[in-house]
Amino acid sequence: MGNGEKALEKLFRRGKDFLGVEYPILGGAMSWISEAGLVSAISNEGGFGVLAGGNMPVELLIEEIKKTFDLTDKPFGVNLITITPNFRKHLEYILKEEFPFIIFAGGLPPRDAITRVKQTSCKLICFAPNLNISKKLVKMGVDALIIEGHEAGGHIGPVSTSVLAEEILPAVKEVPIFVAGGIGSGISMVHYLLMGASGVQLGTRFAVAEESPAHPNFKEALIKASSKDAVPTAQFDPRVPVIPVRAIVNEGTRDFVTLQLGLVAQLEREAMTAKEAAEKLEEFWIGGLRKAAIEGDVERGSIMAGQSVGMVNRVMPVKEIIEELVEQGTKELERIIELVAEE
Numbered sequence: 103m104g105n106g107e108k109a110l111e112k113l114f115r116r117g118k119d120f121l122g123v124e125y126p127i128l129g130g131a132m133s134w135i136s137e138a139g140l141v142s143a144i145s146n147e148g149g150f151g152v153l154a155g156g157n158m159p160v161e162l163l164i165e166e167i168k169k170t171f172d173l174t175d176k177p178f179g180v181n182l183i184t185i186t187p188n189f190r191k192h193l194e195y196i197l198k199e200e201f202p203f204i205i206f207a208g209g210l211p212p213r214d215a216i217t218r219v220k221q222t223s224c225k226l227i228c229f230a231p232n233l234n235i236s237k238k239l240v241k242m243g244v245d246a247l248i249i250e251g252h253e254a255g256g257h258i259g260p261v262s263t264s265v266l267a268e269e270i271l272p273a274v275k276e277v278p279i280f281v282a283g284g285i286g287s288g289i290s291m292v293h294y295l296l297m298g299a300s301g302v303q304l305g306t307r308f309a310v311a312e313e314s315p316a317h318p319n320f321k322e323a324l325i326k327a328s329s330k331d332a333v334p335t336a337q338f339d340p341r342v343p344v345i346p347v348r349a350i351v352n353e354g355t356r357d358f359v360t361l362q363l364g365l366v367a368q369l370e371r372e373a374m375t376a377k378e379a380a381e382k383l384e385e386f387w388i389g390g391l392r393k394a395a396i397e398g399d400v401e402r403g404s405i406m407a408g409q410s411v412g413m414v415n416r417v418m419p420v421k422e423i424i425e426e427l428v429e430q431g432t433k434e435l436e437r438i439i440e441l442v443a444e445e
């Protein structure tokens with residue numbers, strides 16, 4: 103084993119032991135895309151696949167979990183979005199089954215939901231948007247954290263991955279932390295590991311994997327796009343708050359502006375409540391992603407992608423994506439070892 107390989111093995115160790123995998127590389131949950139096929143492929147190749155619970159009917163989620171168990175005997179996670187109407191039903195099923203890994207996404211998770219998970223043998227991973235909340239989540243008993251920066255695809259927070267990493271990684275040592283957002287190669291992966299991360303989570307690159315069920319038009323749009331094309335949505339009126347979504351600009355992005363302005367006008371006329379307006383916006387994104395990723399309508403659908411889309415050049419099997427990340431990481435570590443070695 104070379105020096106780079108040994109160093110990577112060492113940097114991977116905590117995440118590897120926590121997840122029970124060969125490589126602590128998570129395939130981040132992507133609604134409609136992270137289903138049994140892609141998730142099992144990532145886990146079978148030594149990474150950690152994560153099923154997207156989204157807002158799917160609970161029966162469908164149960165079916166998807168069963169299918170994934172049929173396709174892999176390796177560990178994988180289930181991502182539940184705490185702000186969706188089906189969250190409680192999803193949680194009840196997962197807790198009853200004592201499913202090994204749950205990931206809570208979608209804002210600060212309800213305290214009682216964390217307590218419920220902690221009463222079972224499930225390991226709980228939560229997204230942390232800043233240092234204060236990271237510390238709070240650790241105190242509440244969360245087993246690991248994901249910090250996801252502004253560069254990521256899909257719904258995003260305001261702070262960049264590099265700043266979150268710089269703020270949180272040196273200050274929170276109690277639990278493993280996985281870094282997400284803007285990771286397109288093994289080079290940035292290694293630098294986050296050196297900063298104290300236990301592993302990384304990638305979405306955009308896996309969306310274009312051979313095993314991803316995304317429509318060929320969706321994959322093609324990502325391959326053609328460069329980093330600057332993946333842009334977050336803007337908010338026009340604080341009464342209609344928008345959780346920014348990073349996606350490739352198209353007619354759908356422009357439809358979203360029209361929808362938002364229409365909702366603001368309805369609020370002015372008191373023809374709608376702010377809650378109803380917020381629900382309409384969320385429906386737009388969930389439906390929009392399906393339209394682009396599954397139906398292949400890349401004109402009007404939502405082509406969610408992170409800035410790492412610039413590093414997506416072709417459709418690759420999951421095995422090659424993971425091998426490439428590991429190889430690039432190993433080379434980067436060899437370069438660093440040589441760089442700092444005594445003359």
Ligand SMILES: Cc1cc2nc3c(=O)[nH]c(=O)nc-3n(C[C@H](O)[C@H](O)[C@H](O)COP(=O)(O)O)c2cc1C
Nearest residue numbers: 130131132133207254255256283284305306406408
């Ligand atoms: C098309 C798409 C859909 C996504 N859907 C979800 C989701 O349903 N739940 C979630 O927690 N994260 C979602 N994400 C975020 C990913 O899980 C992952 O954290 C993110 O893509 C990492 O950044 P990257 O795209 O730069 O690799 C989505 C990302 C993309 C690109």
